[in-house]
Amino acid sequence: MNWTWFHRLGSPPHIYRIAGTLTPWFAWPAGLLIVAALYGGLVLAPPDYQQGEGFRILYVHAPSAWLAVMIYGVMASAAAVGLIWRMKVAHAVAASCAGVGAWFTAVSLVTGMLWGKPMWGTYWVWDPRLTAQLILFILYLGYMGLRAGIDDLGRADRASAVLAIVGVVNIPIIRYSVEWWNSIHQAPSVMKMDRPSMPLDMLAPLLMMLLGFTLYFAAILLVRLRAEILRRERTASWIREVLR
Amino acid sequence: MSEFFAMDGYAIFLWPAYLVTLIAILANVMLARRAHAEAKQEARRRFAIEDEGSSP
């Protein structure tokens, strides 16, 4: 008995194979970029006139914070595509994002706190960006909690997709409200470091790290995507060759 | 070399931050690979059930 489901865009076996071949093309450049950025950030870049050597935490904090937000965006757009065009591969992409996103949101929180400690003497500071990242972390937990709470995979995909879309609409509003809340209460703000004003030898490693982290995420996403595709394709005949 | 690691006093904040990031990077690599392996394992189990199920 041979049946396959043909999806207009990106039929699963095709995507599965492409994901496999592309992974190393993302993984290796990511590794190199990160190592180079580490060297640039820790050794070459001069200490900050205000925060001294402490500012180097920026090279892990900023990329993690960037991943946290970018991954949610990727997750929500994949979810929207999956919901509107009923594409299982898109839901598989969304499912693959959540874990990594939550991890790096946590990293951005921890590194943010470690950065705040020498600056303000306390680990937690109600800085608007840190607060917004904390709320984003709770959004990730809610998303993963909803997925875990529903047994049927198809239903879990669609329900979590609705949540991701509602979440992504709210993220800018939450960020604005937290910034607004911070401004009216003049709470201390740690992250005054705005990137453009940084000298080139400080900025270059940061940009390389950002790109490195992004490529790293792409590699992880592709590996997880293959797993999620297998789960959704159940007993499609093309999987037999893959398993051989 | 040692004053490099000292990071003039920021060491106890800086290196833990890098360590946490390294852990996250490695953990996600491992988790992703394991997820893929598990998915393949489940697929094999499903095919086993189906092959034995549908053969008369």
Place this chain on the structure above:
Amino acid sequence: MSELSVKNLHVFRGERHLLRGLGFEVPAGCCLQVVGANGAGKTTLLRVMSGLLEAESLELTWRGERVEPRDPEYHAELSYLGHDPALKSDFTAAENIAFNVGLRRRVASQDVRSALARVSAEKFSDRPIRSLSAGQRRRVALAALWLSGTRLWMLDEPATNLDAAGQALVASLIQEQLSGGGLVMAATHQDLGLPAAQRASLEIGVHGVRT
């Protein structure tokens, strides 16, 4: 081309590939009796056809037009009677019928009374559903079904909790619907006493029906 036709219907429930490439047709004025073992997918089939459950793939044609099972226009002509009758236990039978049917079309209290009379439920029409037996509740649900005047009926074990008289009522309601040119899909093993011309049956096996 019959009123209702289904092709290439695939449904998964969790891991199980419950319906595999199902296809069938239901002409106007005909009742398709869906039979099969428990857990074979009878309820799943009716819920997918009513747009309550998303199928992996389905080609549904209703009165010559391809429709999505979630399309409100298709739903306007369809009534679904599930395992539990859709009744609020704090309301009386009359209030429940007025609401359920009122969602679809204008309903006068006279219509409600005639519906209750049709299923001989007048005597308990003013008591809250809470105080009725399962069989009485099923009769109230059947009254709402009869009053809804929809063209396509999806009935999942319509005669559960009903005594012999109740089962006869179900058979007569279905006959009345068919003679009015309507269609019925019923998951039931009950003999509905329909002439062969008005009856078709669909066997849902554990491995589903192979095309």
Place this chain on the structure above:
Amino acid sequence: MTVRRTTAFSAAGLVLTRDLRLAVRRPSQLIQPLAFFAVVALLFPLGYTPELGKLRAIAPGVLWVGALLASMLALESLFREDASDGTLEQFVVCGQPLVALMAAKTLAHWLLTGLPLTLMAPVLGIALGVPVEAMPGILFSLLLGTVTLSLIGAVGAGLTLGVRRGGVLLSLLTLPLAVPVLVFGARATELAISGESLMGPLYLLGALAVLGITLAPLAAAAAVRIGLE
């Protein structure tokens, strides 16, 4: 017999009146959120200080967090009962746009919980040392805020319909989305108490309510459809 099909608007009206009549028949469910709100608000003086001056400073936070948690409490029953007795399925199958019926159910939920909570807030405010002149400001800001809370909550309730013991998850999903309402609402109340103009945060609360009214019923309809499967 010519069958005049019910319009979407009147179908929504039917759902609204149905929910209100159902609530009247079982009033105990209406009291619980109010009692909860009162208890939360009245615990603070015991846990913190009886001095009205100090209490006034934290009154905005107490009132808004209390109102938020109380309306969260009432969300659990929004769809669960209808789902268990099979009536929610009829909403999906009756041929009326589910979005309209969801909007009606959310409005009914707000009338039965959000509005009473809002009317009760000034009373609790007095216990927290809030001056009487601040009452209109508190009333108006909570009026707008509770509307948005009910709308967000409806989406959360729909999503957790298909989840066993979805109560905790419902709060986990809804609270982060309610942060903007909390921030603007508490600030509006703070300004009301200090007698300054609260138009700024009030406009923002209004904007959130409008955004909620347009998007939330859509998301709730999609969530319920999925939750019922």
